[in-house]
Structures are given as structure tokens and as C-alpha cells.
């Protein structure tokens with residue numbers, strides 16, 4: 001590979017290709033072997049060592065996309081998150097975690113950490129100043145997520161990294177919502193970058209995978225724990241993920257452009273109370289988002305006016321699909337009150353700013369005028 005830094009689409013298509021030396025095919029061959037020679041070889045390869053040919057090469061593409069030295073891929077976002085955290089934590093350590101994080105990560109922390117004697121504190125908000133008073137002598141990690149789910153909160157990555165670096169605390173980010181196309185946390189001093197590749201990296205709602213990008217030293221440490229936890233990805237799926245990543249920039253750019261248009265439309269609609277999108281000047285952290293994101297992303301959320309029932313509305317959409325997950329090519333919506341936050345009481349939800357009429361909208365590649373028409377016809381049907 002050439003030394004010059006390649007353009008984004010060139011990186012997506014070509015970095016980390018597996019060369020088909022035998023037949024000169026245009027795409028990477030899949031090596032499905034779970035058994036490799038052990039004598040007279042440089043590397044002892046095995047799927048759970050995360051070093052089969054397809055795994056090893058795909059990591060180069062992901063590292064190039066996040067501008068880090070190295071990367072690893074996993075069987076899910078949660079395998080990536082749990083392996084990365086447990087690699088750096090031992091009994092008696094302490095972690096400071098941003099208040100609003102992905103539900104699965106929250107569940108992992110509150111249901112597993114006590115068993116290992118790992119202490120944790122959740123911040124009051126996503127401001128860097130809220131992390132400082134929670135620091136203890138044994139604090140090892142700051143864990144953040146930006147933009148966050150479902151209200152698209154923005155955490156100032158550089159401010160977090162600065163506070164952490166002074167105290168030799170490691171910083172980890174869940175960068176799933178932005179994807180490497182819209183945000184590269186490593187450039188702002190964040191140490192470990194994590195993705196649920198089930199979302200934008202996969203992009204077609206048909207792959208479960210995870211990724212971590214970091215320095216070579218940090219990846220080596222994560223690897224030592226990851227081989228014990230065993231969350232490696234099948235080579236067949238590695239190959240599908242490579243194929244998906246070829247269009248990552250094309251997809252996410254288009255989705256981001258559409259989300260901005262949709263946010264503008266929703267903000268001026270008389271049937272919508274409030275729109276949460278970091279690309280709107282009305283977003284409280286708009287300036288921070290502008291400073292640290294290359295694009296504002298393709299996730300947004302909005303509140304329907306009273307009298308428009310959120311479930312009725314979603315059931316009457318025809319193009320846009322109510323759906324549990326997010327970040328596919330197709331536009332989807334979800335009611336946080338029915339899914340991610342269903343286990344909380346109404347009071348607890350309101351404390352977190354989650355009203356019954358809130359809808360999270362994952363914007364796809366369809367033409368915005370078709371999405372707008374779909375929303376308008378659904379509102380018309382259910383409006384009282």
C-alpha cells in the first residue's frame with residue numbers, strides 16, 4: 001500500500017483487501033480455516049486469536065478509518081465493549097461513566113462489575129466538569145458516548161481527554177452513532193474507540209459485529225483479554241463486513257445529508273414539539289458538535305405534539321419501519337418508552353427527558369421528500 005494518506009472512499013474500498021494471489025479475483029477471498037500450520041510460520045493463526053487472514057486484513061481498514069495504529073473486530077458491539085473494559089480493569093479499580101449510555105453497556109456495568117469488585121460512578125450529565133468530582137485515587141477509565149441515545153446529547157471529547165490525560169486515566173468512547181465517517185475521536189485525544197459494527201459499519205441490518213480502534217499498545221492489551229473471552233467474529237461475517245465498509249462513506253454521507261434535511265423539516269412542522277439533532281443551531285451543544293464532528297450524523301429524535309399517539313403514528317407509516325435497531329440503509333423509528341427505556345417508571349423517564357411522544361429516527365438513504373410525505377400522511381391519519 002502507498003504511504004500517502006488515501007482519500008476516504010479509496011480507504012473504504014481498498015485498504016485491507018485480501019489479495020487473491022491464486023486467481024486474481026477482484027474481491028477478497030474468504031479463508032474459512034479454523035486450523036493453520038504451526039511450524040515454519042511467522043504467526044500462529046486461529047479464529048479466537050483474532051488473526052485469521054480476513055480478520056487481520058479487515059482490522060487495517062478499520063484502523064485507517066479511525067486514524068489509529070491498530071484495531072480489532074468482534075462478534076458484537078457488546079463483545080467489543082466488554083473485552084475492552086475488562087482488559088484494563090481489575091478488582092479494586094474504579095470507572096467514571098457518562099450518565100446517558102447505550103442500555104446494553106449500562107446493563108453490563110451494573111450487573112457484572114460488582115462480581116469482579118470493580119467500582120463505578122455515573123456522572124450527572126455529559127459535561128467534562130461533571131467527571132472531575134467523581135475521580136478517585138483508583139479511577140482507571142472514563143467512558144463516554146457521543147452523540148448519545150436517544151436525545152443526541154454531545155460530550156466534548158477534547159475536554160474529557162484533557163482532564164483524563166492530566167491524571168493518567170484511560171478514555172473510552174462508544175462512537176457508534178457518529179461512525180468513523182462523522183467523527184474520529186482519536187484526533188481529539190480519546191484512547192480507545194469502540195463501535196457496534198451491527199449499526200453503520202454493517203449498514204444493511206444484516207450483520208452482528210463490533211470493533212475497537214486504538215494504539216498498537218492498547219490493542220495488544222485488549223487482545224490478551226479478548227482471547228480469553230472469545231468474542232471473535234466468524235470469517236464469513238468478516239467478509240460481509242469488509243464488503244459493507246466499501247460503501248460506508250457513500251452511505252453515511254447520504255444518510256447524514258438526509259437527516260439534516262429531515263431535522264429542518266421536523267423543526268418547522270406544527271405537529272412536532274421538539275427536535276433533537278446536533279446539526280440544528282437550537283441544539284444546546286451545537287458549537288461543540290460543529291467543532292468535533294465532520295458531519296452531524298444520521299440519527300435524530302423528535303417529540304410529537306399532544307394528541308398524536310406515538311405508537312399509532314408509527315403503525316401508520318408505510319415506508320419508514322418501526323424497528324428495534326438502527327443505522328441501516330432504510331429509515332426506521334423507535335419509541336424509547338416502549339423499548340430501551342420500557343423498564344423505567346414514567347417518573348424516571350421524565351427525569352431523563354424521555355416523554356411518551358418521543359421518537360428516535362434513524363434516517364436512511366431514501367429521498368427526503370418521500371420520507372416527509374410518509375410522515376405527513378401518518379400524522380394526518382392519527383391526529384385527533
Ligand SMILES: *Cc1c(COP(=O)(O)O)cnc(C)c1O
Nearest residue numbers: 076077078102174176196198209
Ligand atoms: C447497538 C449498540 C451497541 C451494542 O452493539 P451490539 O452489536 O448490539 O452488541 C452499543 N452501543 C451503541 C450506541 C449501540 O447502538
